[in-house]
Amino acid sequence: MKYTDMTVKEFQKAIAASSPTPGGGTASAISLGHAASLALMVCRLTEGKDRWIDGWEIANRVEKFAGPLLEHSSDLAQQDSEAFEKVMACFKLPKTTDEEKITRKSAIEAATLFAAEVPYQTAKSAVDLLNLLPDLARLGNANAVTDVGVAGLLASAAAKGALFNVEINLNSLPLNAGEHIRQELPALKEASRLYSRQVMDAVRERMDS
Secondary structure, three states, rough: HHHHHOOOHHHHHHHHHHOOOHHHHHHHHHHHHHHHHHHHHHHHHHHOOHHHHHHHHHHHHHHHHHHHHHHHHHHHHHHHHHHHHHHHHHHHOOOOOOOHHHHHHHHHHHHHHHHHHHHHHHHHHHHHHHHHHHHHHHHHHHHHHHHHHHHHHHHHHHHHHHHHHHHHHHHHHOOOOOOHHHHHHHHHHHHHOOOHHHHHHHHHHHOOO
């Protein structure tokens, strides 16, 4: 069963269980889906309402991005747990002969790299959503501006939580593994911090206006 097919209570129980999956990476992807859902709600409360005509364009842009993100975040949640389970399975490979040791080491590194790739995609998607939310807060339906704020908080948690998982997996790999991720990581972390603050500032300004 996919995690997004579970009830909220079932998913919470799955996280709380003694199994390492689902864990923080899956929870981050689910948070991203919640953020996208809230953003979509605000878009639909904005579009077609004459009072919020200035927000129609950004609402349309956010809707086009956040709509597909619902399914994508669900896939990322599932992939994250499966990736970690694959790493654990690789550690159980035989290591009696030198050939087996080489095969096992190679399998562990490949699985660990994929376990970094999945949350990296979660973080990138979360940052892309965060980048859109300040304008939605400024121009969208003012009655739902706090919902934009909650979407921002959830997307921020998704980005930062996913980045934790990226880093811990990369830290166990040789420095030449995952070079494209390592190169982009500092900019992604800074964008997450910057856009998260911009969302909160835009929400506060709209609330105070």
